[in-house]
Amino acid sequence: MTQIELRGIEKYFGAVQVIKNLNLAIADNEFIVLLGQSGCGKTTTLRAIAGLETIDEGDILIDGQPVQHMKASDRDIAMVFQSFSLYPHMTVYENIAFPLRATRMSRGDVDAAVREIARVLRISDLLARKPSALSGGDMQRVAIGRALVRRPKAMLMDEPIGALDAKLREEMRAEIKRLHIKQGSTTIYVTHDQVEAMSLADRIVIMHEGVLQQVGSPSEVYARPANMFVAQFVGSPVMNMADASVSETGGQARVEVGGAAAGFDFPAALTGRLSQAKAENGNLTLGVRPEGVLVSREAREGFMPVEAHIIEPLGSHDIVDLKVGDQMLRARTKSGFVAGPGEAVFARVDPAQAHFFNTATGASLGIRL
Amino acid sequence: MAHIELKGITKTFGSHAALKNLDLEIADGEFFVLLGQTGAGKTTTLRLIAGLEKPTAGKILIDGEDVADWGAAERDVALVLQQYSLYPRYTVRENLEFPLKSRIRRVEPAEIAERVARVARTLRIEHLLDRKTDRLSGGEMQRVSIGRAIVRKPRVFLMDEPLSALDAKLREALRTELKNLQMNLGATFLFVTHDQIEAMSMGDKIGVLNDGQLVQTGTPQEIYRNPVNTFVARAVGSPPMNLIAGTLAGGEAVATEGYRLPFASGHAVAADGRPLTFGIRPEDLFLDGGAPGEARVHDVENHGVEKIVTLRTGGETLLQATVPAQTDLAIEEAVRFSWNPEKVVLFDGGSGVSLRHAG
Numbered sequence: 001m002t003q004i005e006l007r008g009i010e011k012y013f014g015a016v017q018v019i020k021n022l023n024l025a026i027a028d029n030e031f032i033v034l035l036g037q038s039g040c041g042k043t044t045t046l047r048a049i050a051g052l053e054t055i056d057e058g059d060i061l062i063d064g065q066p067v068q069h070m071k072a073s074d075r076d077i078a079m080v081f082q083s084f085s086l087y088p089h090m091t092v093y094e095n096i097a098f099p100l101r102a103t104r105m106s107r108g109d110v111d112a113a114v115r116e117i118a119r120v121l122r123i124s125d126l127l128a129r130k131p132s133a134l135s136g137g138d139m140q141r142v143a144i145g146r147a148l149v150r151r152p153k154a155m156l157m158d159e160p161i162g163a164l165d166a167k168l169r170e171e172m173r174a175e176i177k178r179l180h181i182k183q184g185s186t187t188i189y190v191t192h193d194q195v196e197a198m199s200l201a202d203r204i205v206i207m208h209e210g211v212l213q214q215v216g217s218p219s220e221v222y223a224r225p226a227n228m229f230v231a232q233f234v235g236s237p238v239m240n241m242a243d244a245s246v247s248e249t250g251g252q253a254r255v256e257v258g259g260a261a262a263g264f265d266f267p268a269a270l271t272g273r274l275s276q277a278k279a280e281n282g283n284l285t286l287g288v289r290p291e292g293v294l295v296s297r298e299a300r301e302g303f304m305p306v307e308a309h310i311i312e313p314l315g316s317h318d319i320v321d322l323k324v325g326d327q328m329l330r331a332r333t334k335s336g337f338v339a340g341p342g343e344a345v346f347a348r349v350d351p352a353q354a355h356f357f358n359t360a361t362g363a364s365l366g367i368r369l
Numbered sequence: 370m371a372h373i374e375l376k377g378i379t380k381t382f383g384s385h386a387a388l389k390n391l392d393l394e395i396a397d398g399e400f401f402v403l404l405g406q407t408g409a410g411k412t413t414t415l416r417l418i419a420g421l422e423k424p425t426a427g428k429i430l431i432d433g434e435d436v437a438d439w440g441a442a443e444r445d446v447a448l449v450l451q452q453y454s455l456y457p458r459y460t461v462r463e464n465l466e467f468p469l470k471s472r473i474r475r476v477e478p479a480e481i482a483e484r485v486a487r488v489a490r491t492l493r494i495e496h497l498l499d500r501k502t503d504r505l506s507g508g509e510m511q512r513v514s515i516g517r518a519i520v521r522k523p524r525v526f527l528m529d530e531p532l533s534a535l536d537a538k539l540r541e542a543l544r545t546e547l548k549n550l551q552m553n554l555g556a557t558f559l560f561v562t563h564d565q566i567e568a569m570s571m572g573d574k575i576g577v578l579n580d581g582q583l584v585q586t587g588t589p590q591e592i593y594r595n596p597v598n599t600f601v602a603r604a605v606g607s608p609p610m611n612l613i614a615g616t617l618a619g620g621e622a623v624a625t626e627g628y629r630l631p632f633a634s635g636h637a638v639a640a641d642g643r644p645l646t647f648g649i650r651p652e653d654l655f656l657d658g659g660a661p662g663e664a665r666v667h668d669v670e671n672h673g674v675e676k677i678v679t680l681r682t683g684g685e686t687l688l689q690a691t692v693p694a695q696t697d698l699a700i701e702e703a704v705r706f707s708w709n710p711e712k713v714v715l716f717d718g719g720s721g722v723s724l725r726h727a728g
Binding site for chain 1: 537538541544545548549552566569570571589590593605606607650651652667668669670671672673674679691694700701
């Protein structure tokens with residue numbers, strides 16, 4: 001049972017503020033992923049929880065107890081880094097057993113604990129080897145084993161699979177997830193890889209320039225991004241963004257982008273919702289993911305004529321660039337749906353998948369149609 | 370503008386054959402991508418065309434002329450590498466001017482200025498022209514490298530993993546830019562990469578290299594839909610094609626692990642009983658409560674727009690299926706699956722060669 005709470009954390013490196021008023025409550029057994037670019041403060045946050053970094057303001061609570069003044073070793077938290085940091089002169093067995101040396105466990109109990117964790121991580125047959133004789137994935141398994149063997153209150157992981165090649169990364173990611181489900185320990189995991197975050201997390205915490213941008217489940221973060229940064233950080237290809245101006249004619253709202261003559265039809269409710277949100281043309285951005293741009297080969301009600309440009313055939317589907325005025329919108333279509341560049345097709349923006357942002361602040365206006 | 374042909378190229382380094390009897394043709398104005406793992410011979414091919422290496426055997430023709438005796442400069446090719454070999458103490462403008470200032474070329478100053486301006490506009494680096502190159506981001510540096518290649522209007526562009534060092538978002542953006550550029554220039558591009566997404570999304574044609582040999586050449590769609598063997602099947606597509614060992618019996622596919630899946634008799638070959646490998650793309654494998662295959666959910670990768678489920682079947686075989694984003698699945702949940710029988714590709718169980726290609 002481990003809950004972790006961060007209250008009003010501030011952290012400076014010299015004059016540079018790397019964490020700004022961070023608040024976060026992590027539930028028992030939760031798998032939290034801190035997601036962001038390098039320099040966003042995610043690793044500093046993790047290190048502060050572990051006790052490897054002091055904080056300048058705020059409280060870190062573990063099970064309700066403030067720990068910010070406690071030494072790292074007294075917080076009972078395990079940490080796994082990207083570099084494996086194993087003892088090269090010790091065997092795998094000795095490496096895993098090492099954290100138990102200082103405890104008063106009997107030799108038999110230590111042996112049982114090491115063998116149990118090795119079994120879970122499928123490294124039982126490697127116990128007698130030295131780290132130098134292991135592959136990258138196995139080294140990281142050992143590092144995870146060493147972190148887990150003393151049953152810490154929480155497990156902190158800093159890009160633990162970032163140094164592995166793509167295939168192994170996928171394999172290890174699945175293992176980490178499965179291990180978490182089996183062992184059920186509160187986990188905080190840092191990465192810059194959005195697919196990793198989306199696949200592992202119960203909740204994702206997105207950070208940018210030391211500021212928490214959004215906390216939510218993977219589907220929330222994907223479907224209801226709080227601002228333009230989150231919208232473009234999560235999902236690939238990135239969400240289309242276009243300056244938009246909205247008008248109303250004949251009981252229909254019309255969203256114009258890229259100075260195109262025609263506009264995309266939207267339900268009339270949009271204009272009311274926009275004025276409620278105090279949005280103004282000139283400070284309005286339309287965001288839509290490629291799967292929210294619908295393409296037709298024939299003229300259809302509500303679809304506007306556009307010209308196809310570059311087509312990326314990805315096998316299972318295509319990503320098609322559509323010229324809308326002087327703007328490109330990328331659409332996801334079935335494989336081979338649009339024949340080639342220059343083809344005239346028809347497009348519409350699915351109102352249910354459209355996002356509207358305040359251009360100046362980047363904040364989502366929270367309009368859902 | 371150039372047409373390139375490689376005929377029976379072999380290149381050995383000591384006792385190691387980097388390329389084995391390679392035949393390759395790149396049409397004028399084509400975006401050709403060589404796809405392969407490290408050590409497959411991609412970079413060697415590029416260096417041979419550039420004139421930086423000499424073939425052990427075989428001929429290289431540019432526009433029909435044998436270029437064996439031509440030096441690198443005479444071949445008039447531009448090379449863009451993963452590391453941006455820019456002059457750090459020069460401004461972007463000076464870097465772009467440099468290839469034109471060589472005494473052999475004798476380009477008039479007015480024309481130099483004109484060409485630099487045009488390239489800067491094309492690559493959207495006009496605002497960077499007076500900046501030193503060490504003050505640029507990775508993406509900007511790679512744009513300048515490409516600009517330096519374009520500015521002298523070479524006959525061929527050779528690109529060696531130019532996007533590999535960039536982060537994912539930037540790579541995605543530059544992919545489109547590069548393709549756009551090639552279309553506007555109408556130039557011949559030979560682009561080398563290990564990244565199948567780059568190959569699929571940019572190439573007019575893809576050549577798949579394995580261990581010094583060209584395994585298959587074709588459009589991205591051809592390679593994706595009709596791979597010549599199991600190697601190519603796994604080399605393109607993300608996630609790659611699922612391969613299931615089994616046999617055909619009584620109009621059904623029988624997996625070695627025991628489960629049976631429907632098979633379209635339409636393109637059945639006289640293959641009953643013979644050891645086969647069934648190839649099926651993740652998007653053609655689906656979950657359905659009444660389906661014949663049984664599996665457990667091993668992992669779920671969430672891409673937002675869809676999910677990729679890894680299934681563990683009876684043995685320890687892992688299969689991947691693309692499912693809609695709304696599908697809720699728990700790890701270790703028992704599920705049932707089947708495939709779209711129309712989309713199954715048959716490979717010989719021993720050689721791995723596609724039965725369609727074997728004839």
